[in-house]
Amino acid sequence: MRTALPLAMLLSLSLVGCRSAVPVLGDADGDGFSTDVDCDDDDAGVNPDADEVCDGRDNDCDGEVDDGVTLTFFRDSDGD
Numbered sequence: 001m002r003t004a005l006p007l008a009m010l011l012s013l014s015l016v017g018c019r020s021a022v023p024v025l026g027d028a029d030g031d032g033f034s035t036d037v038d039c040d041d042d043d044a045g046v047n048p049d050a051d052e053v054c055d056g057r058d059n060d061c062d063g064e065v066d067d068g069v070t071l072t073f074f075r076d077s078d079g080d
Helices: 007-016
Strands: none
């Protein structure tokens, strides 16, 4: 007597043949960039699309810290 396989078992068997040999890279901070391009995957504000800000960090993952960021300060008498 022949029995039908449950649908869930059939689906799981069909997925086994579809797995890729390429490792899936994670995105721990949820910024949409995988660990191979995100230079700080613990901080969603640091990724290749981020704007570089003057904070001593490489915010845009280009390998340079605070590149292109300039700040101008003026001395004033009231200290604000």
